Amino acid sequence: MPKKKGKKKTSNADFTLNDCANALKPVGRVKKSFVSEDVPEKTWEDLEDDDLDVIEEVNADGTKNFVYKNKINHSKCENISDQTGIVYPEIVWYLISPYIKPEEVGNFARVNRATYAITKRESFWRALYRRYCQNHPKLPEKLRIENSYKLYGLRQRVIRALHHTYDVFVRKILQQATQESRPHQLVKRRCVNVWYCKGQSYWFVYFKLKKSNPEKRITTIDFIEELGRIDANPEVDSQVMQVTCQNFYEVPPLMGMTLSSVSVMLSQGFRHHKLLLGFNTGHYNISRNVIPECSVVIDTVVSILVYDWWHPKYPNFENRLPMMDEESLPVLKKDFFTLCNGDL
Structure with missing residues:
Protein backbone atom coordinates (compact mmCIF):
# COMPACT_ATOMS: atom_id res chain seq x y z
CA MET A 1 0.00 0.00 0.00
CA PRO A 2 1.23 3.46 -0.77
CA LYS A 3 2.45 5.42 2.18
CA LYS A 4 0.22 8.16 3.35
CA LYS A 5 1.69 11.55 2.95
CA GLY A 6 1.44 13.47 6.15
CA LYS A 7 2.35 16.95 7.17
CA LYS A 8 5.92 17.51 8.23
CA LYS A 9 6.33 18.32 11.82
CA THR A 10 8.25 21.48 12.49
CA SER A 11 10.19 21.84 15.62
CA ASN A 12 11.57 25.00 17.12
CA ALA A 13 14.21 23.09 19.08
CA ASP A 14 17.90 23.54 18.26
CA PHE A 15 19.62 20.83 16.20
CA THR A 16 21.81 18.28 17.95
CA LEU A 17 25.04 16.45 17.14
CA ASN A 18 23.04 13.56 15.54
CA ASP A 19 21.59 16.00 13.02
CA CYS A 20 25.09 16.74 11.68
CA ALA A 21 28.02 14.44 12.41
CA ASN A 22 26.00 11.23 12.94
CA ALA A 23 23.41 11.86 10.23
CA LEU A 24 22.82 9.08 7.65
CA LYS A 25 22.62 11.58 4.79
CA PRO A 26 24.41 14.88 4.25
CA VAL A 27 22.55 17.63 5.96
CA GLY A 28 22.40 21.03 4.37
CA ARG A 29 22.22 24.33 6.13
CA VAL A 30 19.87 24.10 9.07
CA LYS A 31 17.63 27.08 9.55
CA LYS A 32 17.76 28.74 12.92
CA SER A 33 14.64 28.53 14.96
CA PHE A 34 12.71 31.74 15.30
CA VAL A 35 10.15 32.24 17.98
CA SER A 36 7.97 35.29 17.66
CA GLU A 37 6.02 36.81 20.47
CA ASP A 38 2.55 35.51 20.90
CA VAL A 39 0.06 38.24 20.20
CA PRO A 40 -3.53 37.67 21.22
CA GLU A 41 -5.82 37.31 18.26
CA LYS A 42 -8.08 40.26 17.71
CA THR A 43 -10.62 41.10 15.10
CA TRP A 44 -10.23 44.18 12.94
CA GLU A 45 -12.83 45.89 15.03
CA ASP A 46 -10.81 45.28 18.21
CA LEU A 47 -7.52 46.57 16.82
CA GLU A 48 -6.80 50.18 17.61
CA ASP A 49 -3.92 52.41 16.52
CA ASP A 50 -2.95 53.10 20.10
CA ASP A 51 -2.45 49.42 20.98
CA LEU A 52 -0.21 47.75 18.36
CA ASP A 53 2.40 48.59 15.76
CA VAL A 54 2.97 46.68 12.52
CA ILE A 55 6.72 45.91 12.37
CA GLU A 56 8.63 44.24 9.56
CA GLU A 57 11.02 41.52 10.77
CA VAL A 58 13.68 39.63 8.82
CA ASN A 59 14.09 35.91 9.54
CA ALA A 60 17.38 33.98 9.53
CA ASP A 61 16.73 32.62 6.02
CA GLY A 62 16.18 36.10 4.60
CA THR A 63 12.40 35.99 4.41
CA LYS A 64 10.38 38.88 5.72
CA ASN A 65 7.16 38.92 7.63
CA PHE A 66 5.02 41.47 9.40
CA VAL A 67 4.10 41.10 13.05
CA TYR A 68 2.09 43.05 15.53
CA LYS A 69 3.86 44.35 18.62
CA ASN A 70 2.80 46.52 21.47
CA LYS A 71 3.68 50.17 21.12
CA ILE A 72 6.36 51.65 23.38
CA ASN A 73 4.93 54.12 25.80
CA HIS A 74 7.32 57.05 25.28
CA SER A 75 5.60 59.08 27.93
CA LYS A 76 6.64 56.57 30.58
CA CYS A 77 10.26 56.63 29.33
CA GLU A 78 10.37 60.40 29.49
CA ASN A 79 9.12 60.37 33.05
CA ILE A 80 11.85 57.98 34.26
CA SER A 81 14.35 60.81 34.69
CA ASP A 82 11.75 62.84 36.56
CA GLN A 83 11.14 60.06 39.06
CA THR A 84 12.88 60.57 42.37
CA GLY A 85 14.50 57.55 43.92
CA ILE A 86 14.70 56.74 47.58
CA VAL A 87 15.42 59.96 49.43
CA TYR A 88 17.29 59.24 52.63
CA PRO A 89 17.23 61.72 55.50
CA GLU A 90 20.27 63.95 55.84
CA ILE A 91 21.09 62.34 59.18
CA VAL A 92 21.90 59.09 57.32
CA TRP A 93 24.53 60.80 55.21
CA TYR A 94 25.84 62.59 58.27
CA LEU A 95 26.36 59.24 60.04
CA ILE A 96 28.17 57.86 56.98
CA SER A 97 30.47 60.89 56.59
CA PRO A 98 32.91 59.92 59.40
CA TYR A 99 33.83 56.79 57.42
CA ILE A 100 34.70 58.64 54.20
CA LYS A 101 38.40 58.50 53.34
CA PRO A 102 40.17 61.73 52.32
CA GLU A 103 40.65 60.63 48.70
CA GLU A 104 36.90 59.92 48.39
CA VAL A 105 35.64 63.28 49.68
CA GLY A 106 35.08 64.58 46.14
CA ASN A 107 32.97 61.55 45.17
CA PHE A 108 31.02 61.80 48.41
CA ALA A 109 30.22 65.47 47.77
CA ARG A 110 28.82 64.61 44.32
CA VAL A 111 26.26 62.08 45.57
CA ASN A 112 23.49 64.61 46.25
CA ARG A 113 22.84 67.98 47.77
CA ALA A 114 22.86 66.65 51.31
CA THR A 115 26.37 65.19 51.00
CA TYR A 116 27.63 68.39 49.37
CA ALA A 117 26.22 70.41 52.27
CA ILE A 118 27.97 68.11 54.75
CA THR A 119 31.36 68.77 53.13
CA LYS A 120 30.78 72.48 53.69
CA ARG A 121 30.51 72.04 57.46
CA GLU A 122 33.20 72.74 60.01
CA SER A 123 32.56 69.47 61.85
CA PHE A 124 33.33 67.40 58.73
CA TRP A 125 36.81 68.88 58.21
CA ARG A 126 37.70 68.91 61.89
CA ALA A 127 36.77 65.22 62.08
CA LEU A 128 39.14 64.49 59.16
CA TYR A 129 41.86 66.42 60.93
CA ARG A 130 41.37 64.52 64.21
CA ARG A 131 41.52 61.11 62.48
CA TYR A 132 44.58 61.63 60.32
CA CYS A 133 46.52 64.74 61.42
CA GLN A 134 46.10 65.50 65.11
CA ASN A 135 49.29 65.04 67.17
CA HIS A 136 51.14 63.68 64.13
CA PRO A 137 54.92 64.12 64.49
CA LYS A 138 55.42 65.12 60.82
CA LEU A 139 52.78 67.87 60.84
CA PRO A 140 54.31 71.40 60.77
CA GLU A 141 53.40 73.74 63.58
CA LYS A 142 51.82 76.29 61.22
CA LEU A 143 49.22 73.72 60.10
CA ARG A 144 48.11 72.60 63.57
CA ILE A 145 44.54 73.67 64.35
CA GLU A 146 43.88 71.91 67.67
CA ASN A 147 43.55 75.21 69.52
CA SER A 148 42.34 77.29 66.57
CA TYR A 149 38.68 78.21 66.08
CA LYS A 150 39.23 80.08 62.84
CA LEU A 151 36.78 79.11 60.10
CA TYR A 152 38.21 81.06 57.18
CA GLY A 153 40.16 78.65 54.94
CA LEU A 154 39.69 75.63 57.23
CA ARG A 155 39.25 73.25 54.29
CA GLN A 156 42.50 74.42 52.69
CA ARG A 157 44.51 73.99 55.89
CA VAL A 158 43.19 70.47 56.49
CA ILE A 159 43.96 69.40 52.91
CA ARG A 160 47.49 70.76 53.20
CA ALA A 161 47.91 68.97 56.55
CA LEU A 162 46.75 65.67 55.01
CA HIS A 163 49.56 65.88 52.43
CA HIS A 164 52.02 65.77 55.34
CA THR A 165 50.43 62.93 57.33
CA TYR A 166 48.09 60.80 55.18
CA ASP A 167 49.97 57.88 53.60
CA VAL A 168 48.05 57.87 50.30
CA PHE A 169 48.77 61.55 49.67
CA VAL A 170 52.39 61.24 50.79
CA ARG A 171 53.00 58.39 48.32
CA LYS A 172 51.37 60.44 45.58
CA ILE A 173 53.78 63.31 46.22
CA LEU A 174 56.77 60.95 46.17
CA GLN A 175 55.65 59.51 42.84
CA GLN A 176 55.28 62.98 41.35
CA ALA A 177 58.79 63.88 42.56
CA THR A 178 60.28 61.01 40.55
CA GLN A 179 58.37 62.00 37.41
CA GLU A 180 59.45 64.72 35.01
Missing part, protein backbone atom coordinates in the same frame (compact mmCIF):
# COMPACT_ATOMS: atom_id res chain seq x y z
CA SER A 181 57.75 68.05 35.67
CA ARG A 182 55.91 69.76 32.84
CA PRO A 183 56.48 73.51 32.91
CA HIS A 184 54.82 73.80 29.49
CA GLN A 185 51.44 73.43 31.19
CA LEU A 186 51.97 76.84 32.80
CA VAL A 187 51.61 78.69 29.49
CA LYS A 188 48.83 81.34 29.46
CA ARG A 189 49.09 81.85 33.22
CA ARG A 190 49.71 85.28 34.70
CA CYS A 191 52.85 85.92 36.74
CA VAL A 192 52.01 87.05 40.28
CA ASN A 193 55.45 87.03 41.95
CA VAL A 194 59.11 86.31 41.29
CA TRP A 195 61.70 85.82 44.05
CA TYR A 196 65.06 84.19 44.83
CA CYS A 197 66.47 82.02 47.58
CA LYS A 198 70.08 81.07 48.24
CA GLY A 199 70.56 77.47 49.32
CA GLN A 200 73.71 75.72 50.52
CA SER A 201 74.86 74.74 47.02
CA TYR A 202 72.30 76.14 44.58
CA TRP A 203 70.18 79.18 43.84
CA PHE A 204 66.40 78.83 43.74
CA VAL A 205 64.30 81.04 41.47
CA TYR A 206 60.54 80.95 42.01
CA PHE A 207 57.80 82.00 39.58
CA LYS A 208 54.28 82.14 40.98
CA LEU A 209 51.74 81.84 38.17
CA LYS A 210 47.99 82.09 38.42
CA LYS A 211 45.36 81.00 35.92
CA SER A 212 43.89 84.01 34.16
CA ASN A 213 40.17 84.61 34.49
CA PRO A 214 39.22 87.59 32.28
CA GLU A 215 35.50 87.10 32.97
CA LYS A 216 35.95 87.59 36.71
CA ARG A 217 34.29 90.74 37.94
CA ILE A 218 35.30 92.77 40.95
CA THR A 219 32.51 92.59 43.52
CA THR A 220 32.09 93.98 46.97
CA ILE A 221 32.93 91.62 49.80
CA ASP A 222 30.79 91.13 52.86
CA PHE A 223 33.48 90.56 55.51
CA ILE A 224 31.02 89.04 57.99
CA GLU A 225 30.14 86.30 55.50
CA GLU A 226 33.76 86.01 54.38
CA LEU A 227 34.87 85.18 57.92
CA GLY A 228 32.73 82.03 57.87
CA ARG A 229 33.91 80.73 54.50
CA ILE A 230 35.33 77.30 55.26
CA ASP A 231 36.14 76.68 51.58
CA ALA A 232 38.01 79.98 51.08
CA ASN A 233 41.30 79.48 49.25
CA PRO A 234 43.19 82.53 47.94
CA GLU A 235 45.78 80.20 46.37
CA VAL A 236 43.33 78.32 44.15
CA ASP A 237 44.35 78.08 40.46
CA SER A 238 47.91 79.08 41.44
CA GLN A 239 51.12 77.13 40.84
CA VAL A 240 54.75 77.83 41.69
CA MET A 241 57.61 76.85 39.40
CA GLN A 242 60.88 76.27 41.25
CA VAL A 243 64.01 76.52 39.10
CA THR A 244 67.18 75.20 40.73
CA CYS A 245 70.40 76.50 39.16
CA GLN A 246 74.08 76.73 40.07
CA ASN A 247 74.53 80.47 39.52
CA PHE A 248 72.48 83.56 40.26
CA TYR A 249 70.45 84.98 37.36
CA GLU A 250 68.66 88.28 37.68
CA VAL A 251 65.06 88.22 36.48
CA PRO A 252 63.31 91.45 35.44
CA PRO A 253 59.97 92.42 37.05
CA LEU A 254 57.31 90.24 35.45
CA MET A 255 54.28 90.82 37.71
CA GLY A 256 51.10 91.06 35.65
CA MET A 257 52.62 89.58 32.48
CA THR A 258 51.42 86.33 30.90
CA LEU A 259 53.71 83.38 30.25
CA SER A 260 53.59 82.81 26.48
CA SER A 261 56.36 80.25 25.81
CA VAL A 262 58.55 77.73 27.63
CA SER A 263 61.61 76.03 26.16
CA VAL A 264 64.05 73.64 27.85
CA MET A 265 67.27 72.66 26.08
CA LEU A 266 70.74 71.40 26.91
CA SER A 267 73.24 74.03 27.89
CA GLN A 268 76.84 74.22 26.73
CA GLY A 269 78.82 71.28 28.03
CA PHE A 270 75.69 69.03 28.17
CA ARG A 271 75.83 68.91 31.96
CA HIS A 272 72.86 71.15 32.70
CA HIS A 273 69.79 72.58 31.03
CA LYS A 274 68.87 76.03 29.81
CA LEU A 275 65.39 77.43 30.48
CA LEU A 276 63.90 80.05 28.14
CA LEU A 277 60.69 81.82 29.22
CA GLY A 278 58.71 84.28 27.12
CA PHE A 279 56.27 86.78 28.62
CA ASN A 280 53.66 89.07 27.06
CA THR A 281 51.40 91.73 28.49
CA GLY A 282 48.16 90.36 27.01
CA HIS A 283 46.57 86.95 27.43
CA TYR A 284 44.15 86.93 24.49
CA ASN A 285 46.58 86.42 21.57
CA ILE A 286 48.95 83.87 23.08
CA SER A 287 50.05 81.35 20.43
CA ARG A 288 53.16 79.52 19.26
CA ASN A 289 54.05 82.16 16.68
CA VAL A 290 53.79 85.14 19.02
CA ILE A 291 57.01 87.05 19.67
CA PRO A 292 57.58 87.48 23.43
CA GLU A 293 57.87 91.02 24.70
CA CYS A 294 60.17 89.96 27.53
CA SER A 295 62.49 86.93 27.50
CA VAL A 296 64.11 85.28 30.52
CA VAL A 297 67.07 82.91 30.09
CA ILE A 298 68.30 80.82 33.05
CA ASP A 299 71.35 78.64 32.42
CA THR A 300 72.99 75.86 34.45
CA VAL A 301 69.54 74.58 35.49
CA VAL A 302 69.68 71.50 37.68
CA SER A 303 65.94 70.83 38.06
CA ILE A 304 62.53 72.36 37.34
CA LEU A 305 59.64 71.55 39.66
CA VAL A 306 56.04 72.73 39.64
CA TYR A 307 54.10 72.84 42.91
CA ASP A 308 50.34 73.05 43.42
CA TRP A 309 48.78 74.94 46.33
CA TRP A 310 48.40 71.76 48.38
CA HIS A 311 52.02 70.60 47.95
CA PRO A 312 54.11 70.68 51.17
CA LYS A 313 56.79 72.80 49.44
CA TYR A 314 54.34 75.35 48.06
CA PRO A 315 55.04 78.76 49.72
CA ASN A 316 51.77 79.36 51.54
CA PHE A 317 51.20 82.20 53.96
CA GLU A 318 48.69 82.40 56.75
CA ASN A 319 45.24 83.01 55.31
CA ARG A 320 44.03 86.57 55.57
CA LEU A 321 40.83 88.18 54.46
CA PRO A 322 41.24 89.71 50.97
CA MET A 323 41.10 93.46 51.47
CA MET A 324 41.10 93.95 47.72
CA ASP A 325 41.12 91.91 44.55
CA GLU A 326 44.26 89.74 44.44
CA GLU A 327 44.34 89.99 40.65
CA SER A 328 44.98 93.75 40.80
CA LEU A 329 47.85 93.98 43.31
CA PRO A 330 50.30 91.11 43.85
CA VAL A 331 52.36 91.73 46.98
CA LEU A 332 55.59 90.08 48.12
CA LYS A 333 55.56 89.52 51.87
CA LYS A 334 58.39 91.08 53.87
CA ASP A 335 59.08 87.93 55.85
CA PHE A 336 59.05 85.63 52.83
CA PHE A 337 62.81 85.04 52.63
CA THR A 338 62.92 84.07 56.30
CA LEU A 339 60.12 81.55 55.79
CA CYS A 340 61.62 80.22 52.59
CA ASN A 341 65.06 79.67 54.11
CA GLY A 342 63.48 77.96 57.09
CA ASP A 343 61.57 75.57 54.79
CA LEU A 344 64.68 74.66 52.84
